[in-house]
Amino acid sequence: MVTSSVMAQEAVDSGMTIYFQMGGNPGDAATLARELGARDAARIMNVDLIEQHSGWDPQRMVVQANEALAAQPDAIVVMGHAGTDAMSLFLDQAKADGIVVVVNNNALPGSGQSYFGLDNYGAGRNLANLTIENGNLTAGDEVVVYGAFIEGAAGFDVAAGSTDALTDAGIAFDTLQWSNEAVLDPSLAVPVLIAYLESNPDTKAIIVAGHGGITAVLDRVLIDAGKAPGEIATSGFDISPAAIQGVKDGYITVILDQQPYLQGFMPVVAAVLEAKYGLAGLDLNTGGGYLTQANVAELEALIALGIR
Numbered sequence: 001m002v003t004s005s006v007m008a009q010e011a012v013d014s015g016m017t018i019y020f021q022m023g024g025n026p027g028d029a030a031t032l033a034r035e036l037g038a039r040d041a042a043r044i045m046n047v048d049l050i051e052q053h054s055g056w057d058p059q060r061m062v063v064q065a066n067e068a069l070a071a072q073p074d075a076i077v078v079m080g081h082a083g084t085d086a087m088s089l090f091l092d093q094a095k096a097d098g099i100v101v102v103v104n105n106n107a108l109p110g111s112g113q114s115y116f117g118l119d120n121y122g123a124g125r126n127l128a129n130l131t132i133e134n135g136n137l138t139a140g141d142e143v144v145v146y147g148a149f150i151e152g153a154a155g156f157d158v159a160a161g162s163t164d165a166l167t168d169a170g171i172a173f174d175t176l177q178w179s180n181e182a183v184l185d186p187s188l189a190v191p192v193l194i195a196y197l198e199s200n201p202d203t204k205a206i207i208v209a210g211h212g213g214i215t216a217v218l219d220r221v222l223i224d225a226g227k228a229p230g231e232i233a234t235s236g237f238d239i240s241p242a243a244i245q246g247v248k249d250g251y252i253t254v255i256l257d258q259q260p261y262l263q264g265f266m267p268v269v270a271a272v273l274e275a276k277y278g279l280a281g282l283d284l285n286t287g288g289g290y291l292t293q294a295n296v297a298e299l300e301a302l303i304a305l306g307i308r
Helices: 004-012 032-044 058-070 084-097 120-134 156-168 180-184 186-199 218-224 241-248 260-277 296-304
Strands: 017-023 048-053 075-078 100-105 114-117 142-147 172-177 203-208 233-237 254-257 283-285 289-291
Touching: 017 032, 017 058, 017 260, 032 048, 032 260, 048 058, 058 075, 058 084, 075 084, 075 260, 084 100, 100 260, 114 260, 120 156, 120 203, 120 233, 120 254, 142 156, 142 186, 156 172, 172 186, 180 186, 186 203, 186 218, 203 218, 218 233, 218 241, 241 254, 241 289, 241 296
Parallel strands: 017 048, 017 075, 075 100, 100 114, 114 283, 142 172, 142 203, 203 233, 233 254
Antiparallel strands: 254 289
16 A cells, blocks of 8 residues: 555655756856755755756857757756747747746746746835835935836836836836946946936935846945935845845845745746646746845845855
């Protein structure tokens, strides 16, 4: 007779091979938690995990997806930076071959695949609301949203979410378009934001709509602008060593955490569930976590372990 404990063991002992796009470079700050999450899930579910790293190059992601497809694994976890159109041939072939595809970190809208990562618009709204709450902003306060305001550009949905939330709260704001150069080299954002503060001395908050590198230099902006910690509320995305220090020193008010450990762990689980039981179309917005002075001490140990 098969006992329930044996059945439970068989249910998670998948024996599957899964190719998994991690995004950046092995062990880097934006990638490590995702790697650890995927490895933990793979260990629990007896998955042979094949990791792929693209340095965040969308075209490399397409190449890697097709390389994984050629190996005919049980499942492939991809990122959606290249867009649904660019991934359509891969998706069609994977379906024809009976290979499960799950998406992490950046969605493939309209593809129907399970997705684990940010709802970019929702994350933008969440970021603005967290800034209002933790920065004690009220109607009439002036805010600048620094981000992407060209439709179709990376980060556009995040910025739209933030500005919509501010509008709903009755808080006045300016929009400031970041340059491609500042996206690649966040230090170039420092003089731009300082110049804005000099021209707009009543500014109560800076919201960086979706760029971890620029978020991490917000302390330099306030220091070089001669502002005291907490004098201007600041917020942005992604936990990093520099951003953590900015929070601890009081120069960064709140950081939205994408919780990439979940972006690693959950796609492996979803791939097994879909391959074994046909449970598909799952969706999880992982961007509900955040870091402030109130919880930085509690989370710092987990951050050091690569979990947060």
